[in-house]
Amino acid sequence: MIINEENVRKIIPVAGGKGGVGKSVVTANLGILLSSYAKRTVLVDLDLGGSNLHTYLGLKNKNAGIGNFLSDRSVKFNELITNTPYRYLTFVPGDVLVTGLGNLQQSQRNTIASRIEKVDADYVLLDLGSGTSLNVIDFFLMSNSGLVVTTPQAPAILNAYSFLKNVAFRQLQRTCTSPKAVVEYLKNIPRDKTPGATPTIRDIVKKIKSISKPAGKAAAEAIARMKPQLIINMAESPEDVQMAENLRDLIARNLEIKVGCLGVVFYDRGVNQSVKQLTPFVVHSHDSVAAVELDRIAQKIIHSPRFPDMPIDLEEYESSFELASVEAENDFAEIEQSAAEEPDAVSLSHEEFIAIIASQKQQIDELKGTVRMLTMNQR
Numbered sequence: 564m565i566i567n568e569e570n571v572r573k574i575i576p577v578a579g580g581k582g583g584v585g586k587s588v589v590t591a592n593l594g595i596l597l598s599s600y601a602k603r604t605v606l607v608d609l610d611l612g613g614s615n616l617h618t619y620l621g622l623k624n625k626n627a628g629i630g631n632f633l634s635d636r637s638v639k640f641n642e643l644i645t646n647t648p649y650r651y652l653t654f655v656p657g658d659v660l661v662t663g664l665g666n667l668q669q670s671q672r673n674t675i676a677s678r679i680e681k682v683d684a685d686y687v688l689l690d691l692g693s694g695t696s697l698n699v700i701d702f703f704l705m706s707n708s709g710l711v712v713t714t715p716q717a718p719a720i721l722n723a724y725s726f727l728k729n730v731a732f733r734q735l736q737r738t739c740t741s742p743k744a745v746v747e748y749l750k751n752i753p754r755d756k757t758p759g760a761t762p763t764i765r766d767i768v769k770k771i772k773s774i775s776k777p778a779g780k781a782a783a784e785a786i787a788r789m790k791p792q793l794i795i796n797m798a799e800s801p802e803d804v805q806m807a808e809n810l811r812d813l814i815a816r817n818l819e820i821k822v823g824c825l826g827v828v829f830y831d832r833g834v835n836q837s838v839k840q841l842t843p844f845v846v847h848s849h850d851s852v853a854a855v856e857l858d859r860i861a862q863k864i865i866h867s868p869r870f871p872d873m874p875i876d877l878e879e880y881e882s883s884f885e886l887a888s889v890e891a892e893n894d895f896a897e898i899e900q901s902a903a904e905e906p907d908a909v910s911l912s913h914e915e916f917i918a919i920i921a922s923q924k925q926q927i928d929e930l931k932g933t934v935r936m937l938t939m940n941q942r
Protein backbone atom coordinates (compact mmCIF):
# COMPACT_ATOMS: atom_id res chain seq x y z
CA MET A 564 0.00 0.00 0.00
CA ILE A 565 1.28 3.43 -0.99
CA ILE A 566 1.00 6.02 1.77
CA ASN A 567 0.11 9.02 -0.36
CA GLU A 568 1.16 11.75 2.06
CA GLU A 569 4.70 10.38 2.03
CA ASN A 570 4.86 10.00 -1.74
CA VAL A 571 5.49 12.60 -4.40
CA ARG A 572 3.51 10.52 -6.86
CA LYS A 573 -0.04 9.99 -5.68
CA ILE A 574 -2.11 6.95 -6.52
CA ILE A 575 -5.79 7.80 -6.18
CA PRO A 576 -8.28 4.97 -6.68
CA VAL A 577 -11.90 6.07 -7.18
CA ALA A 578 -14.56 3.73 -5.79
CA GLY A 579 -17.91 4.00 -4.10
CA GLY A 580 -19.72 0.71 -3.77
CA LYS A 581 -22.82 1.69 -5.69
CA GLY A 582 -23.08 1.80 -9.49
CA GLY A 583 -24.16 4.97 -11.25
CA VAL A 584 -23.01 7.38 -8.53
CA GLY A 585 -20.53 9.08 -10.87
CA LYS A 586 -17.20 7.34 -10.25
CA SER A 587 -16.19 7.35 -13.92
CA VAL A 588 -17.47 10.87 -14.65
CA VAL A 589 -15.55 12.17 -11.63
CA THR A 590 -12.38 10.24 -12.56
CA ALA A 591 -12.35 11.46 -16.17
CA ASN A 592 -13.09 15.10 -15.38
CA LEU A 593 -10.87 15.29 -12.31
CA GLY A 594 -8.06 13.88 -14.45
CA ILE A 595 -8.58 16.59 -17.06
CA LEU A 596 -8.56 19.28 -14.36
CA LEU A 597 -5.40 17.97 -12.67
CA SER A 598 -3.68 17.87 -16.05
CA SER A 599 -4.84 21.41 -16.79
CA TYR A 600 -2.50 22.53 -13.99
CA ALA A 601 0.38 20.85 -15.85
CA LYS A 602 0.33 17.84 -13.53
CA ARG A 603 1.19 14.67 -15.38
CA THR A 604 -1.88 12.56 -14.82
CA VAL A 605 -2.62 8.99 -15.88
CA LEU A 606 -6.13 7.55 -15.81
CA VAL A 607 -6.47 3.78 -15.60
CA ASP A 608 -9.76 2.07 -16.41
CA LEU A 609 -9.85 -0.77 -13.90
CA ASP A 610 -13.59 -1.37 -14.08
CA LEU A 611 -12.93 -4.68 -15.82
CA GLY A 612 -16.13 -6.09 -17.25
CA GLY A 613 -17.67 -2.62 -17.34
CA SER A 614 -14.97 -0.40 -18.83
CA ASN A 615 -16.38 2.89 -20.09
CA LEU A 616 -13.93 5.55 -18.96
CA HIS A 617 -12.93 6.28 -22.57
CA THR A 618 -16.47 7.47 -23.39
CA TYR A 619 -16.34 10.05 -20.59
CA LEU A 620 -13.07 11.30 -22.07
CA GLY A 621 -14.70 11.45 -25.51
CA LEU A 622 -12.29 8.85 -26.91
CA LYS A 623 -12.98 6.04 -29.36
CA ASN A 624 -12.20 2.65 -27.98
CA LYS A 625 -9.54 1.39 -30.33
CA ASN A 626 -6.38 1.07 -28.24
CA ALA A 627 -5.07 -1.98 -26.41
CA GLY A 628 -5.87 -1.99 -22.71
CA ILE A 629 -5.57 -4.02 -19.53
CA GLY A 630 -7.49 -6.86 -21.24
CA ASN A 631 -4.83 -7.16 -23.95
CA PHE A 632 -2.06 -6.92 -21.36
CA LEU A 633 -3.49 -9.84 -19.40
CA SER A 634 -4.23 -12.05 -22.36
CA ASP A 635 -1.12 -11.45 -24.46
CA ARG A 636 2.32 -11.75 -22.88
CA SER A 637 3.95 -9.76 -25.66
CA VAL A 638 2.00 -6.61 -24.70
CA LYS A 639 3.98 -4.41 -22.33
CA PHE A 640 2.12 -2.33 -19.75
CA ASN A 641 3.80 0.92 -20.77
CA GLU A 642 2.58 0.41 -24.33
CA LEU A 643 -1.00 0.71 -23.07
CA ILE A 644 -0.52 4.32 -22.01
CA THR A 645 -2.14 6.34 -24.78
CA ASN A 646 -2.28 10.07 -25.37
CA THR A 647 -5.49 12.07 -25.00
CA PRO A 648 -6.46 15.45 -26.46
CA TYR A 649 -5.22 16.95 -23.17
CA ARG A 650 -1.54 17.72 -22.97
CA TYR A 651 -0.57 16.26 -19.59
CA LEU A 652 -3.22 13.56 -19.51
CA THR A 653 -2.71 9.96 -20.61
CA PHE A 654 -5.02 7.00 -20.40
CA VAL A 655 -4.85 3.22 -19.95
CA PRO A 656 -7.97 1.56 -21.42
CA GLY A 657 -9.73 -1.33 -19.68
CA ASP A 658 -10.93 -4.50 -21.29
CA VAL A 659 -13.34 -3.45 -24.00
CA LEU A 660 -11.30 -5.02 -26.79
CA VAL A 661 -10.60 -8.21 -24.82
CA THR A 662 -13.46 -9.02 -22.45
CA GLY A 663 -14.30 -11.80 -20.00
CA LEU A 664 -11.81 -10.65 -17.38
CA GLY A 665 -14.36 -9.65 -14.75
CA ASN A 666 -12.80 -11.79 -12.04
CA LEU A 667 -9.05 -11.59 -11.92
CA GLN A 668 -6.79 -14.00 -10.12
CA GLN A 669 -4.76 -12.64 -7.23
CA SER A 670 -1.56 -12.96 -9.28
CA GLN A 671 -3.10 -10.90 -12.11
CA ARG A 672 -4.17 -8.19 -9.67
CA ASN A 673 -0.67 -8.12 -8.20
CA THR A 674 0.91 -7.82 -11.65
CA ILE A 675 -1.32 -4.90 -12.63
CA ALA A 676 -0.78 -3.19 -9.28
CA SER A 677 3.01 -3.51 -9.53
CA ARG A 678 3.00 -2.02 -13.07
CA ILE A 679 0.78 0.86 -12.00
CA GLU A 680 3.07 1.60 -9.06
CA LYS A 681 5.93 2.11 -11.52
CA VAL A 682 4.10 4.49 -13.88
CA ASP A 683 5.89 7.83 -14.08
CA ALA A 684 3.37 10.60 -13.29
CA ASP A 685 2.26 13.09 -10.67
CA TYR A 686 -1.17 11.53 -10.25
CA VAL A 687 -2.49 8.12 -11.18
CA LEU A 688 -6.29 7.88 -10.93
CA LEU A 689 -7.89 4.44 -10.98
CA ASP A 690 -11.50 4.15 -12.10
CA LEU A 691 -12.87 1.16 -10.21
CA GLY A 692 -16.01 -0.91 -10.63
CA SER A 693 -18.99 -1.04 -8.31
CA GLY A 694 -19.55 -3.58 -5.56
CA THR A 695 -17.19 -5.16 -3.06
CA SER A 696 -15.37 -7.79 -5.10
CA LEU A 697 -11.67 -8.26 -4.46
CA ASN A 698 -10.99 -6.62 -7.83
CA VAL A 699 -12.35 -3.40 -6.46
CA ILE A 700 -11.10 -3.73 -2.89
CA ASP A 701 -7.53 -4.72 -3.68
CA PHE A 702 -7.09 -1.93 -6.21
CA PHE A 703 -8.64 0.50 -3.74
CA LEU A 704 -6.03 -0.64 -1.20
CA MET A 705 -3.21 0.27 -3.57
CA SER A 706 -3.06 3.54 -1.67
CA ASN A 707 -4.24 4.66 1.75
CA SER A 708 -6.38 7.52 0.44
CA GLY A 709 -8.73 6.55 -2.34
CA LEU A 710 -11.80 8.58 -3.16
CA VAL A 711 -15.23 7.27 -2.24
CA VAL A 712 -17.92 8.76 -4.47
CA THR A 713 -21.46 8.67 -3.14
CA THR A 714 -24.73 10.43 -3.76
CA PRO A 715 -26.61 11.75 -0.71
CA GLN A 716 -29.28 9.06 -1.06
CA ALA A 717 -29.50 6.38 1.63
CA PRO A 718 -28.76 3.37 -0.63
CA ALA A 719 -25.53 4.94 -1.90
CA ILE A 720 -24.51 6.00 1.60
CA LEU A 721 -25.10 2.47 2.90
CA ASN A 722 -23.13 1.00 0.01
CA ALA A 723 -20.26 3.38 0.71
CA TYR A 724 -20.30 2.24 4.33
CA SER A 725 -20.34 -1.46 3.54
CA PHE A 726 -17.67 -0.92 0.89
CA LEU A 727 -15.34 0.66 3.47
CA LYS A 728 -16.17 -2.06 5.96
CA ASN A 729 -15.06 -4.66 3.42
CA VAL A 730 -11.95 -2.62 2.65
CA ALA A 731 -11.07 -2.43 6.35
CA PHE A 732 -11.64 -6.15 6.81
CA ARG A 733 -9.43 -6.97 3.84
CA GLN A 734 -6.76 -4.67 5.25
CA LEU A 735 -6.86 -6.64 8.51
CA GLN A 736 -6.63 -9.96 6.68
CA ARG A 737 -3.62 -8.76 4.74
CA THR A 738 -1.92 -7.33 7.81
CA CYS A 739 -2.51 -10.12 10.31
CA THR A 740 -0.76 -13.11 8.77
CA SER A 741 0.31 -14.48 12.17
CA PRO A 742 -0.22 -15.97 14.73
CA LYS A 743 -2.36 -18.82 13.49
CA ALA A 744 -5.14 -18.18 16.01
CA VAL A 745 -5.67 -14.67 14.61
CA VAL A 746 -5.61 -15.90 11.01
CA GLU A 747 -8.20 -18.57 11.87
CA TYR A 748 -10.38 -16.05 13.71
CA LEU A 749 -10.39 -13.69 10.71
CA LYS A 750 -11.06 -16.53 8.30
CA ASN A 751 -14.16 -17.58 10.21
CA ILE A 752 -15.82 -14.17 10.44
CA PRO A 753 -17.31 -14.12 6.90
CA ARG A 754 -18.43 -17.74 7.35
CA ASP A 755 -20.71 -16.94 10.27
CA LYS A 756 -23.98 -16.28 8.49
CA THR A 757 -26.09 -15.79 11.65
CA PRO A 758 -28.06 -12.57 11.16
CA GLY A 759 -26.51 -9.74 13.13
CA ALA A 760 -23.42 -11.82 13.90
CA THR A 761 -20.99 -9.72 11.86
CA PRO A 762 -18.83 -7.82 14.34
CA THR A 763 -17.72 -4.24 13.68
CA ILE A 764 -14.09 -3.59 12.73
CA ARG A 765 -13.69 -2.07 16.18
CA ASP A 766 -14.83 -5.39 17.76
CA ILE A 767 -12.54 -7.36 15.47
CA VAL A 768 -9.46 -5.32 16.36
CA LYS A 769 -10.30 -5.73 20.05
CA LYS A 770 -10.58 -9.47 19.64
CA ILE A 771 -7.27 -9.65 17.75
CA LYS A 772 -5.63 -7.72 20.60
CA SER A 773 -6.98 -10.24 23.10
CA ILE A 774 -5.50 -13.11 21.08
CA SER A 775 -2.13 -11.49 20.38
CA LYS A 776 -0.87 -8.10 21.51
CA PRO A 777 1.57 -7.55 18.60
CA ALA A 778 -1.04 -8.61 16.02
CA GLY A 779 -3.57 -6.28 17.69
CA LYS A 780 -1.13 -3.40 17.51
CA ALA A 781 -0.39 -4.06 13.83
CA ALA A 782 -4.11 -4.32 13.11
CA ALA A 783 -4.88 -0.99 14.79
CA GLU A 784 -2.02 0.72 12.95
CA ALA A 785 -3.10 -0.71 9.60
CA ILE A 786 -6.60 0.70 10.09
CA ALA A 787 -5.23 4.06 11.27
CA ARG A 788 -3.19 4.43 8.08
CA MET A 789 -6.36 4.49 5.97
CA LYS A 790 -7.66 7.96 5.10
CA PRO A 791 -10.33 7.60 2.41
CA GLN A 792 -11.82 10.84 1.06
CA LEU A 793 -15.50 11.30 0.32
CA ILE A 794 -16.96 13.15 -2.65
CA ILE A 795 -20.70 13.80 -2.43
CA ASN A 796 -21.91 13.78 -6.03
CA MET A 797 -25.28 14.77 -7.49
CA ALA A 798 -26.11 16.75 -4.35
CA GLU A 799 -29.24 18.88 -4.50
CA SER A 800 -29.01 20.98 -1.37
CA PRO A 801 -26.40 22.02 1.19
CA GLU A 802 -28.15 19.79 3.74
CA ASP A 803 -26.83 16.81 1.78
CA VAL A 804 -23.49 17.31 3.52
CA GLN A 805 -25.28 16.17 6.67
CA MET A 806 -25.71 12.71 5.13
CA ALA A 807 -21.96 12.57 4.60
CA GLU A 808 -21.38 13.65 8.19
CA ASN A 809 -23.65 10.86 9.40
CA LEU A 810 -21.65 8.45 7.28
CA ARG A 811 -18.41 9.80 8.74
CA ASP A 812 -19.71 9.28 12.28
CA LEU A 813 -20.91 5.76 11.54
CA ILE A 814 -17.53 4.91 10.02
CA ALA A 815 -15.63 6.42 12.94
CA ARG A 816 -17.77 4.52 15.45
CA ASN A 817 -17.77 1.09 13.85
CA LEU A 818 -14.75 1.00 11.56
CA GLU A 819 -12.37 3.34 13.40
CA ILE A 820 -11.44 4.92 10.06
CA LYS A 821 -11.01 8.68 9.80
CA VAL A 822 -12.58 9.75 6.52
CA GLY A 823 -12.17 13.21 5.04
CA CYS A 824 -14.45 15.08 2.67
CA LEU A 825 -13.04 16.58 -0.52
CA GLY A 826 -16.24 18.37 -1.42
CA VAL A 827 -19.67 18.36 -2.94
CA VAL A 828 -20.59 18.26 -6.65
CA PHE A 829 -24.15 19.35 -7.30
CA TYR A 830 -26.49 17.62 -9.71
CA ASP A 831 -26.08 19.43 -13.02
CA ARG A 832 -27.98 18.87 -16.25
CA GLY A 833 -24.82 19.88 -18.14
CA VAL A 834 -23.15 16.65 -16.97
CA ASN A 835 -25.75 14.46 -18.66
CA GLN A 836 -25.75 16.60 -21.80
CA SER A 837 -21.96 16.41 -22.03
CA VAL A 838 -22.07 12.62 -21.68
CA LYS A 839 -24.48 12.43 -24.62
CA GLN A 840 -22.20 14.65 -26.70
CA LEU A 841 -19.07 12.69 -25.76
CA THR A 842 -17.42 15.80 -24.36
CA PRO A 843 -16.14 15.90 -20.78
CA PHE A 844 -18.33 18.26 -18.75
CA VAL A 845 -15.46 20.35 -17.42
CA VAL A 846 -14.86 21.23 -21.08
CA HIS A 847 -18.47 21.21 -22.32
CA SER A 848 -19.85 23.36 -19.48
CA HIS A 849 -16.68 24.61 -17.84
CA ASP A 850 -18.37 27.45 -15.98
CA SER A 851 -21.19 25.33 -14.56
CA VAL A 852 -21.37 25.01 -10.79
CA ALA A 853 -20.48 21.29 -11.00
CA ALA A 854 -17.34 22.05 -13.05
CA VAL A 855 -16.28 24.77 -10.62
CA GLU A 856 -16.82 22.39 -7.72
CA LEU A 857 -14.74 19.64 -9.28
CA ASP A 858 -12.04 22.20 -10.06
CA ARG A 859 -12.01 23.13 -6.38
CA ILE A 860 -11.47 19.47 -5.53
CA ALA A 861 -8.60 19.29 -8.06
CA GLN A 862 -7.03 22.36 -6.46
CA LYS A 863 -7.37 20.91 -2.97
CA ILE A 864 -5.42 17.87 -4.19
CA ILE A 865 -2.77 19.92 -5.99
CA HIS A 866 -2.24 22.32 -3.10
CA SER A 867 -1.76 19.44 -0.66
CA PRO A 868 1.76 18.11 -1.25
CA ARG A 869 1.01 15.71 1.60
CA PHE A 870 -2.41 14.76 0.23
CA PRO A 871 -4.69 13.59 1.82
CA ASP A 872 -3.41 15.90 4.56
CA MET A 873 -4.79 19.35 3.78
CA PRO A 874 -2.60 22.47 3.88
CA ILE A 875 -2.61 25.03 6.69
CA ASP A 876 -5.16 27.46 5.23
CA LEU A 877 -7.80 24.76 5.40
CA GLU A 878 -7.19 24.33 9.11
CA GLU A 879 -9.30 27.32 10.06
CA TYR A 880 -12.24 25.04 9.50
CA GLU A 881 -12.96 22.44 12.11
CA SER A 882 -12.94 19.66 9.55
CA SER A 883 -12.97 19.03 5.83
CA PHE A 884 -16.71 18.38 6.24
CA GLU A 885 -17.31 21.83 7.68
CA LEU A 886 -15.46 23.38 4.74
CA ALA A 887 -17.46 21.26 2.28
CA SER A 888 -20.65 22.40 3.97
CA VAL A 889 -19.72 26.10 3.67
CA GLU A 890 -18.79 25.60 0.01
CA ALA A 891 -22.06 23.78 -0.68
CA GLU A 892 -24.06 26.64 0.86
CA ASN A 893 -22.29 29.22 -1.32
CA ASP A 894 -22.75 27.11 -4.44
CA PHE A 895 -26.40 26.56 -3.69
CA ALA A 896 -26.95 30.30 -3.27
CA GLU A 897 -25.33 30.81 -6.66
CA ILE A 898 -27.53 28.17 -8.30
CA GLU A 899 -30.65 29.78 -6.83
CA GLN A 900 -29.59 33.24 -7.93
CA SER A 901 -28.89 32.25 -11.52
CA ALA A 902 -32.20 30.36 -11.60
CA ALA A 903 -33.95 33.55 -10.48
CA GLU A 904 -32.21 35.58 -13.18
CA GLU A 905 -33.07 33.18 -15.99
CA PRO A 906 -36.23 34.03 -17.92
CA ASP A 907 -38.53 31.25 -16.96
CA ALA A 908 -41.56 30.38 -19.11
CA VAL A 909 -43.30 28.63 -16.27
CA SER A 910 -43.50 31.77 -14.15
CA LEU A 911 -45.27 33.82 -16.88
CA SER A 912 -48.60 35.29 -15.87
CA HIS A 913 -51.72 34.26 -17.79
CA GLU A 914 -51.89 37.65 -19.54
CA GLU A 915 -48.24 37.52 -20.60
CA PHE A 916 -48.77 34.03 -21.92
CA ILE A 917 -51.80 35.10 -24.03
CA ALA A 918 -49.85 38.10 -25.35
CA ILE A 919 -46.94 35.89 -26.44
CA ILE A 920 -49.28 33.43 -28.19
CA ALA A 921 -51.04 36.34 -29.95
CA SER A 922 -47.74 37.80 -31.17
CA GLN A 923 -46.58 34.36 -32.35
CA LYS A 924 -49.88 33.91 -34.20
CA GLN A 925 -49.35 37.24 -35.90
CA GLN A 926 -45.81 36.23 -36.92
CA ILE A 927 -47.13 32.98 -38.37
CA ASP A 928 -49.81 34.85 -40.34
CA GLU A 929 -47.16 37.21 -41.71
CA LEU A 930 -44.96 34.26 -42.68
CA LYS A 931 -47.90 32.61 -44.43
CA GLY A 932 -48.47 35.82 -46.38
CA THR A 933 -44.82 35.98 -47.42
CA VAL A 934 -44.82 32.34 -48.53
CA ARG A 935 -48.01 32.93 -50.57
CA MET A 936 -46.46 35.98 -52.30
CA LEU A 937 -43.22 34.10 -53.06
CA THR A 938 -45.03 31.13 -54.59
CA MET A 939 -47.28 33.47 -56.63
CA ASN A 940 -44.20 35.19 -58.08
CA GLN A 941 -42.77 31.84 -59.15
CA ARG A 942 -45.80 30.94 -61.25
Ligand SMILES: Nc1ncnc2c1ncn2[C@@H]1O[C@H](COP(=O)(O)OP(=O)(O)O)[C@@H](O)[C@H]1O
Nearest residue numbers: 582583584585586587588797829830831834835
Ligand atom coordinates in the same frame (compact mmCIF):
# COMPACT_ATOMS: atom_id res chain seq x y z
N1 LIG B 1 -23.05 15.75 -10.90
C1 LIG B 1 -23.82 15.12 -11.79
N2 LIG B 1 -24.91 15.75 -12.31
C2 LIG B 1 -25.71 15.12 -13.20
N3 LIG B 1 -25.50 13.88 -13.65
C3 LIG B 1 -24.44 13.20 -13.19
C4 LIG B 1 -23.53 13.78 -12.24
N4 LIG B 1 -22.57 12.86 -11.99
C5 LIG B 1 -22.85 11.77 -12.73
N5 LIG B 1 -23.97 11.95 -13.45
C6 LIG B 1 -24.59 10.98 -14.36
O1 LIG B 1 -24.64 9.72 -13.77
C7 LIG B 1 -24.40 8.70 -14.73
C8 LIG B 1 -23.54 7.62 -14.13
O2 LIG B 1 -22.22 8.09 -13.94
P1 LIG B 1 -20.97 7.11 -13.97
O3 LIG B 1 -19.76 7.94 -13.76
O4 LIG B 1 -20.98 6.23 -15.16
O5 LIG B 1 -21.24 6.21 -12.68
P2 LIG B 1 -20.37 5.01 -12.09
O6 LIG B 1 -19.03 5.04 -12.77
O7 LIG B 1 -20.30 5.30 -10.62
O8 LIG B 1 -21.15 3.77 -12.36
C9 LIG B 1 -23.75 9.37 -15.94
O9 LIG B 1 -24.50 9.12 -17.06
C10 LIG B 1 -23.76 10.84 -15.63
O10 LIG B 1 -24.38 11.56 -16.66
Ligand SMILES: [Mg+2]
Nearest residue numbers: 586587610691
Ligand atom coordinates in the same frame (compact mmCIF):
# COMPACT_ATOMS: atom_id res chain seq x y z
MG1 LIG C 1 -17.97 3.61 -13.86
